[in-house]
Amino acid sequence: xxEIPPVNVSQKLSLFSDHWSPRVIAELNDYQIKVAKLCxxxxxxxxxxxxxxxxxxxxxxxxxxxxxxxxxxxxxxxxVPKGVEHRPVADEECHVLxxxxxxVINTGDTPSDRTAPNDRxx
Amino acid sequence: xxEIPPVNVSQKLSLFSDHWSPRVIAELNDYQIKVAKLCxxxxxxxxxxxxxxxxxxxxxxxxxxxxxxxxxxxxxxxxVPKGVEHRPVADEECHVLxxxxxxVINTGDTPSDRTAPNDRxx
Numbered sequence: 001x002x003e004i005p006p007v008n009v010s011q012k013l014s015l016f017s018d019h020w021s022p023r024v025i026a027e028l029n030d031y032q033i034k035v036a037k038l039c040x041x042x043x044x045x046x047x048x049x050x051x052x053x054x055x056x057x058x059x060x061x062x063x064x065x066x067x068x069x070x071x072x073x074x075x076x077x078x079x080v081p082k083g084v085e086h087r088p089v090a091d092e093e094c095h096v097l098x099x100x101x102x103x104v105i106n107t108g109d110t111p112s113d114r115t116a117p118n119d120r121x122x
Numbered sequence: 123x124x125e126i127p128p129v130n131v132s133q134k135l136s137l138f139s140d141h142w143s144p145r146v147i148a149e150l151n152d153y154q155i156k157v158a159k160l161c162x163x164x165x166x167x168x169x170x171x172x173x174x175x176x177x178x179x180x181x182x183x184x185x186x187x188x189x190x191x192x193x194x195x196x197x198x199x200x201x202v203p204k205g206v207e208h209r210p211v212a213d214e215e216c217h218v219l220x221x222x223x224x225x226v227i228n229t230g231d232t233p234s235d236r237t238a239p240n241d242r243x244x
Binding site: 001002003004005006007008009010025026027028029031033050051052053057064065067068069070071072075076077078079082099100101 | 123124125126127128129130131132147148149150151153155172173174175179186187189190191192193194197198199200201204221222223
């Protein structure tokens with residue numbers, strides 16, 4: 001039988017270096033699985049229409065919410081509920097998987113110079 | 123600020139030992155993120171209405187398809203397209219994350235003694 005290549009998350013992460021700029025690596029129905037490199041403080045924002053899943057691949061990221069914060073290290077995940085304001089902060093570079101519906105804008109309801117183009121595959 | 127606990131995938135996997143019996147660890151809109159322990163050969167099946175994402179956490183699993191196969195090791199993923207027959211085979215115990223819409227039956231269109239209850243959280 002033919003051997004079909006899997007999607008290797010670390011290999012995909014090795015193909016780019018910019019921060020806060022998610023790349024799509026797979027699609028699941030109308031959802032996209034993305035990888036991103038985070039470093040520093042992002043902007044406060046929320047997504048009015050969808051939850052957003054963060055899964056930490058390496059490093060550490062603190063997801064600040066208005067009522068608390070969640071710190072993720074490798075192998076840990078958190079789903080930010082729809083409409084909840086959040087701000088990811090990574091003191092050092094952190095690599096994450098993101099899962100959300102196709103078309104979600106990274107800065108949600110708060111467009112800024114941090115707003116990244118959508119549908120960039122790697 | 124209050125510290126909110128993340129979902130730790132390895133810790134969740136430590137809480138059960140049975141094979142081919144997915145446990146829900148998080149929800150993302152109408153999708154569920156599940157963990158499962160695979161060992162041996164599963165049954166051939168397909169899901170008529172949805173893609174299914176496999177992400178290997180540890181060990182190795184070969185996802186056999188009628189036209190080839192995909193071998194996943196830690197940090198690798200594959201999305202089985204909707205309607206595509208597949209059979210996961212793990213020569214030794216393998217731990218995976220699965221992401222699929224709420225309500226998907228593990229054996230898809232092929233109910234058997236391997237059909238697991240749904241909505242079991244861990």
